[in-house]
């Protein structure tokens with residue numbers, strides 16, 4: 001195993017000062033009845049802080065729109081009770097020496113959740129579609145769009161007010177912002193649509209500008225992006241480095257500090273002719289800090305895990321090779337930290353025989 005000291009250097013950017021380069025990836029857990037994070041949720045995040053995760057990103061937590069969620073147990077990031085729950089979370093994380101940001105989220109047009117719960121109003125998105133040919137909700141009006149942008153801004157302001165260290169906007173994985181990015185789900189003919197990705201980025205840009213306005217210049221703002229969607233794993237929004245630059249540099253200009261580049265496998269090259277991954281290219285074309293993610297330390301990817309597949313621990317050598325080369329600044333880790341709050345310490349101390357991998361049992365409770 002290569003020396004992993006690269007992972008254990010501190011990182012500072014504006015409000016964010018973290019002791020190592022490991023980020024807990026945002027992971028929906030659905031343990032917040034009626035959208036209110038419980039004491040168990042606070043204890044779960046506290047354990048990751050005690051386990052010396054550098055930065056914890058919360059599970060996706062939804063903004064103040066009636067139809068922003070398809071699951072009543074996904075936490076809200078609005079309303080007195082939910083925000084009191086989050087206050088307890090961040091107090092616990094800070095008192096254990098950790099740092100944390102909420103991932104603020106609007107799901108957009110969704111399939112109904114298996115619980116049968118539905119929001120009080122129809123799902124909403126750019127054109128009523130969550131994938132080609134699947135019309136499951138309303139097309140947002142100008143007033144809906146303006147109110148949604150304002151709700152993202154309020155959530156970011158609340159994140160800062162409660163004492164979080166940064167905020168992440170969920171712009172990935174086929175949810176609302178991504179439904180605007182993707183030409184297959186954004187068929188609008190107004191200023192929020194268009195033939196090109198930069199045109200379809202207008203909604204995201206307005207969200208970012210509002211978030212930046214609410215939190216000020218010195219608070220770190222992250223956006224999570226993905227080329228893939230659940231409806232199309234091989235999808236590319238940007239087909240070339242030039243298209244990537246035309247997509248993300250306007251997002252940086254609008255106020256993004258860090259791009260969190262979601263891949264299922266971090267070692268997959270993003271474009272032909274280079275082994276750079278998504279985070280590597282995003283850093284190269286924007287000059288911004290980036291986070292990589294996807295099967296770090298595991299031999300199987302996360303969507304297969306939803307189907308019940310287990311994963312075994314795997315070497316970090318390839319990750320460290322890329323990090324030593326300067327491809328990205330931070331590394332997000334999902335399932336290993338969901339299953340084991342002590343993963344970071346085991347990695348640091350090279351206690352490889354104590355790594356436990358991931359099995360679907362870990363989904364069932366907050367360990």
Ligand SMILES: Cc1cc2nc3c(=O)[nH]c(=O)nc-3n(C[C@H](O)[C@H](O)[C@H](O)COP(=O)(O)O)c2cc1C
Pocket residue numbers: 025026027028029059060103170172173224262263264293294295296298301302305332333334335336
């Ligand atoms: C149970 C679970 C829930 C997830 N929920 C979210 C989420 O709320 N927001 C998000 O951006 N990604 C979510 N993801 C994706 C993870 O953040 C991460 O990108 C993915 O698991 C790949 O990392 P890994 O291979 O280290 O697990 C989720 C993944 C899992 C396993």
